[in-house]
Amino acid sequence: MNLEASIRAGDLPAAIDLLRSGADVNLIGPEGLSPVMIASGLGQLQMVELLLTAGASVHTIEPRMGSTALHKAVQSGNSDVVGLLLDHGSFIDQQSPVLGNTPLMDAVLNKRQEVVRLLLERGARTTSTNHWQQTALSLAHDDHLDAIARLIEVRIETDAEQISTLALIAAVKAGDIREVERLIAAGTPVNERTPIAGGFDDDYTPLGLASREGHTETVRVLLDAGADPRRVVGLMRGTPVHEASYFGHADVIRALMENPGRAGVPTPEIDAQGPYNGLTALHDAVWHGHTDAARALIDAGARLDLRTHAGLTPRELALAYGYHGLAKVLDEAERG
Structure with a gap:
């Protein structure tokens, strides 16, 4: 079993043994994904923590769409993984070059309300637009995600109030x-x-x-x-x-x-x-x-x-x- 297989199987002990044996924690697989991208996309908190401790880079970009581990974590809906990646230096507003989506936009698109809440609390910009000129708020309105839209609206109002003070x-x-x-x-x-x-x-x-x-x-x-x-x-x-x-x-x-x-x-x-x-x-x-x-x-x-x-x-x-x-x-x- 290689490192990628151990991650996809959720086999934490096997992943530990492989890393101790010298497995490359940043090895890019055939799909262009790094180990931490795979674990983040699967929402595996302990696996992501292990990989980061072993030196996994949060800044690697996959070559087809330009997404990062943070984009993958957002899609998984695991806010704990999202927070962990942010704590390790992930760029909260990084836009994928093909789509222009930020993690906040992906959280809206995937209807991940708690992830949206976390990203807003951690300072994600609400004004960014993707390559279709859509903001996170417009995406929420387009999909009739009223609760998510309100979270974003409150953040916009809070920013305006803070600036006014x-x-x-x-x-x-x-x-x-x-x-x-x-x-x-x-x-x-x-x-x-x-x-x-x-x-x-x-x-x-x-x-x-x-x-x-x-x-x-x-x-x-x-x-x-x-x-x-x-x-x-x-x-x-x-x-x-x-x-x-x-x-x-x-x-x-x-x-x-x-x-x-x-x-x-x-x-x-x-x-x-x-x-x-x-x-x-x-x-x-x-x-x-x-x-x-x-x-x-x-x-x-x-x-x-x-x-x-x-x-x-x-x-x-x-x-x-x-x-x-x-x-x-x-x-x-x-x-x-």
Whole structure:
């Protein structure tokens, strides 16, 4: 018996023996399925737990439709398996490339109400659309799944209510520094975050938004109140320095970098590289030709030698985009 056969038979002792004997926990079978995909599709909680403990990857994608173990678990209807995969790093909103379905959509299509409930509780987006431009909610309505539709509607309403209560976020976006100061004095958490609800402001802190919008004095007020400049913001998981650099706000960059250690807040990580593309804040400034922002970063000690995932230093990126004046600035900085 091989590992796949032991999983399909639900034979946990045999699977343990095979793994102890060196069976490949990530071996892809003839259908393109990994062992953890098979166990997840069958709703086998203990088997999935065993495979994950043995090093099974939750990120493997089957080659025909592009689904993951989480898609398979959702189809099984076992919410415990779904939760376990999420705990081990499955991407909750991953869309299958052929259909564009998220796990939440598959849960609706398979009429798995408790799985829908769990995914919504764990933060699944309700705004995603598949390749037929259907959302999870529209799928529920189309199939007359009233109870499931109501679960999704409640989540949408909850997100909207939560966003409406984020007064500090609203004041920062409006550039109302007096209101920002009043709210901070009243005890509003300075590091509050927006929910991930499918909007441009998803997962931002007040400092991230102020940096993005170029509100320099608001940035200073937030920092003085203890806002943490190292907290990643937005879906790109950059830093407030990335935000200021991308939009060319040189004064914000200077404000973020001045008075290190104020109110016990750490100095920003000026050379942090974004996980999606490897860009530093300096790369972001160069990307859109923001010379003043690039100078501010250079003056603050930004490294000039770090490379993006495409292998480019800031100067090489400037040359690639034809920003020859900016490339000269970077070249002079490299020369000292």
